[in-house]
Amino acid sequence: MRVLWKIEMWCRRQAAAAILPLLLVGWLTGESSEALTTFGKSNTQAPKEIVPTAPPARPCSRQAECAGITSSSCVRTHYDSVTRCLCGDNSPPLNGQCEAQSKVLYHVCSNSDECNDGLICGSPNITSNAPSHLRVLTPQDKICLCDAESGYREREYTCSDADILKTSIIAIVIVTGLRKILIY
Secondary structure, eight states, X not given: OHHHHHHHHHHHHHHHHXXXXXXXXXXXXXXXXXXXXXXXXXXXXXXXXXXXXXXXXXXXXXXXXXXXXXXXXXXXXTTOSSOEEEETTSOOOBTTBOOOSSBOTTOBOSSGGGBOTTEEEEOOOOOTTSOXXXXXXXXXXXXXXXOGGGTEEEETTEEEEHHHHHHHHHHHHHHHHHHHHHHO
């Protein structure tokens, strides 16, 4: 019987040791225990505004089908297998208008200033074995392409900078080495 009483007292001390710091921190920071429960309380928060989701952009099979929507291009993205009339940032147009100022990969352009960093405005290589998402274009169309001369390479509908990646890895190795030398 005495052993059980000692175990019970030990458990109570352990519980008090765990709970007491939490209570002290709450008291010192001014947090009240009212925030711990919501049972029986009414919701006094204003309802969140419901934002309508944009309908999906219309499908297209040729760039000319998107001519009625300013600043849009007939493109395919990595998350959709259908080519659609999308704005320069791959968002669907709202009320037939696009607000995106710059353009990402595969969007129709007239000069490189319209394309994002790492992209240039150029003519696509459309041959008989070209990917289907490029067959929507004519040979006269110019689109934003990866800037290969600056080290950008296309991979999964984006451009990656292999030179910067190599430089970053080398920089990490050098900094790590310097840290180890300076610490010892």
